[in-house]
Amino acid sequence: KADAKALLDDRGYSGALIRGQNPALLFEKAVRDRVTESYYWKEQCFGLNAATLCDRAAELTFIGGTYGDMGKPTPFLCLAFKLLQLVPEKEVILEYLNFEDDDEMDDGEEENVLRNDIDQTRRGEFKYLRALAAFYIRLAWEPVEIYRTLEPLLGDFRKIKRRTRQGFTLSYMDQFIDDLLTKDRVCATALWKMQSRTLLEDLDLLEPRESPLGDELDEIDRD
Amino acid sequence: MSDKKKETAGSGDTDFRKTWDKAEYTARAAAHESKEKEESKLRYEAKLAGKKYHRRASTPPDAKDTQARSQRLDVGDLVGKTTLVPVGAATGKRGRGAGFYCEACDLTFKDNVQLIEHYNSKQHLVATGETGEVKRASVQEVRERLRWLKRKKLEESRDEVVGLEGRLELAREREVREREEKRARRNEKRRKTPGGVGVKVEDLGDGVIR
Numbered sequence: 258k259a260d261a262k263a264l265l266d267d268r269g270y271s272g273a274l275i276r277g278q279n280p281a282l283l284f285e286k287a288v289r290d291r292v293t294e295s296y297y298w299k300e301q302c303f304g305l306n307a308a309t310l311c312d313r314a315a316e317l318t319f320i321g322g323t324y325g326d327m328g329k330p331t332p333f334l335c336l337a338f339k340l341l342q343l344v345p346e347k348e349v350i351l352e353y354l355n356f357e358d359d360d361e362m363d364d365g366e367e368e369n370v371l372r373n374d375i376d377q378t379r380r381g382e383f384k385y386l387r388a389l390a391a392f393y394i395r396l397a398w399e400p401v402e403i404y405r406t407l408e409p410l411l412g413d414f415r416k417i418k419r420r421t422r423q424g425f426t427l428s429y430m431d432q433f434i435d436d437l438l439t440k441d442r443v444c445a446t447a448l449w450k451m452q453s454r455t456l457l458e459d460l461d462l463l464e465p466r467e468s469p470l471g472d473e474l475d476e477i478d479r480d
Numbered sequence: 481m482s483d484k485k486k487e488t489a490g491s492g493d494t495d496f497r498k499t500w501d502k503a504e505y506t507a508r509a510a511a512h513e514s515k516e517k518e519e520s521k522l523r524y525e526a527k528l529a530g531k532k533y534h535r536r537a538s539t540p541p542d543a544k545d546t547q548a549r550s551q552r553l554d555v556g557d558l559v560g561k562t563t564l565v566p567v568g569a570a571t572g573k574r575g576r577g578a579g580f581y582c583e584a585c586d587l588t589f590k591d592n593v594q595l596i597e598h599y600n601s602k603q604h605l606v607a608t609g610e611t612g613e614v615k616r617a618s619v620q621e622v623r624e625r626l627r628w629l630k631r632k633k634l635e636e637s638r639d640e641v642v643g644l645e646g647r648l649e650l651a652r653e654r655e656v657r658e659r660e661e662k663r664a665r666r667n668e669k670r671r672k673t674p675g676g677v678g679v680k681v682e683d684l685g686d687g688v689i690r
Binding site: 296299304312315 | 625626
């Protein structure tokens with residue numbers, strides 16, 4: 258399964274499904290073609306598996322969708338497409354999100370929530386890898402899990418570089434996560450419509466949101 | 481098929497005739513027959529099921545799994561160089577000619593995109609003895625990989641020198657090292673080809689049709 262031919266096959270796709278359909282269909286046809294014909298995809302994304310993808314992600318220096326007149330895809334987008342092809346397991350994605358270099362075993366997001374309160378600076382070496390994992394989560398997982406996994410990331414305020422059609426802009430990781438949770442179209446992809454948080458809270462699937470700034474806001478209101 | 485085994489003893493006036501090892505050839509015929517029988521059986525079964533029989537070449541047992549490229553492809557190393565090429569170099573894909581060359585398949589491409597597409601193709605993978613399958617990674621492997629990457633990044637950040645003087649030094653050292661390597665390589669080539677000049681020679685064979 259080194260190349261994407263099986264994934265893009267219109268007639269018979271047999272492999273892991275996301276929400277009952279071929280994962281590649283989460284990207285539009287135009288974007289899929291751009292990615293598959295790009296030099297980065299052909300040279301660097303051939304024969305990747307979940308581990309070697311980390312090498313490529315560690316070399317990323319910006320996020321973005323397509324840019325330029327011709328709609329050239331960014332390496333970020335190509336790697337996201339590769340993740341859609343691979344459909345890694347849940348634990349692997351959590352590892353991408355919350356990797357810390359410790360000797361103890363990481364059991365995913367719970368650890369991270371604790372750490373966020375204690376030490377904001379130790380949040381995983383590779384912030385673009387984290388952004389990539391967040392993008393994949395927003396595309397592939399169920400709403401309850403998306404909210405539960407991505408909300409701790411709203412405390413990550415590192416700067417990230419974003420490539421727009423005309424050039425580069427400055428953005429922040431928590432702004433990117435917020436865009437993923439609220440906007441309709443991020444990084445050249447139309448994000449599938451997700452139920453809003455209030456709806457899920459009414460259905461009792463999620464607890465009401467505890468914002469880290471909640472205490473401060475209450476104090477201000479009291480004054 | 482030049483398995484000649486000369487009979488010892490025997491009449492002297494037929495010594496010039498070719499002799500064959502009968503045992504080996506009977507064994508080969510038997511193997512061929514059994515394979516044909518199997519194949520005809522498979523064809524029959526396929527016909528009963530209404531499908532067409534495709535003869536599948538078996539993957540060699542020591543085929544390696546495909547892995548991602550570890551380095552970028554160096555496509556610019558021939559830029560600005562002048563070489564002697566034979567007359568038919570500009571046309572056709574087979575054989576060594578002008579452009580990007582793949583040794584395993586003996587094909588030339590005019591474009592680095594074509595070269596990359598060829599490297600990813602089934603034809604080339606078979607020629608290099610790789611299956612087209614990629615090993616699926618486990619969580620442990622991912623963790624190991626991330627740890628290794630982090631260590632590498634730390635080491636690089638420790639090695640890097642800040643300041644113009646330091647960086648100039650490093651660049652100078654790197655240049656000297658590269659020049660040494662090139663000289664060594666050139667000397668090797670000179671030593672290998674007679675006459676002292678490293679001219680690219682195309683191997684046409686000895687022209688005999690076998």
